[in-house]
Amino acid sequence: MLTREERSCFQELLWVKGLIYMSERLPTVYLARHGETAWSISGQHTGLTDLPLTERGERNACRLGERLKGLTFSKVLTSPLQRAARTCELAGFGEVAQVEPDLVEWNYGDYEGRRSAEILAERPDWQLFRDGCPDGEDPSRVGARADRVLRQIRVVQGDVLIFSSGHFLRVLAARWLGLEPVGGRFFLLSTASLSALSYEHKLSEPAIRLWDDCGHVGE
Secondary structure, eight states: OOOHHHHHHHHHHHHHHHHHHHHHOOOOEEEEEOOOOHHHHHTBOOSSOOOOOOHHHHHHHHHHHHHHTTOOOSEEEEOSSHHHHHHHHHTTOTTTOEEOGGGSOOOOGGGTTOBHHHHHHHOTTOOHHHHOOTTSOOHHHHHHHHHHHHHHHTTOSSOEEEEEOHHHHHHHHHHHTTOOGGGGGGOOOOTTOEEEEEESSSTTSEEEEEEEEOTTOOO
């Protein structure tokens, strides 16, 4: 049995260790891609076209909410496009989320609604993350939007949750790591997936903690 003095010392030690843990714990930014839409099934580029989720997309948005249970967030942000905002709502964060216009998907311009195979038939060497889209956004403009979002969330004390679209989130991840927007081509993302950006040892060492987790996604 511990004496009163020993218990007091032990409790103080636990309290100090808890403070150290809290001070050393580095924030995490969770990235949720929206659920399935008709065009994500068909492979058509969906930029600013405001499509709803499919029934499967809505089911998986709910499952994403189950995946996120137990996590707490200091800030939740969502794209204004309904496929992301609805995913956010069904995941259980609609009431606390803030709409952030910079989280909209890449503006594909003339390539909106077209499949990659159709575009490549006309431009065999075309790469979205390098070339952008005619009458749409080039990679530098998407990267600038991503940078504005990162500046906003890096000052948040605590974890952040973001709901957005695939190509934009891939650029966001590249910019988090200090890569040019073209680096987004290496980070594939599935619908209703969950990813997490954080740091390795300190704030000057950004890293990817989790990527394209689809364990919660069903048929």
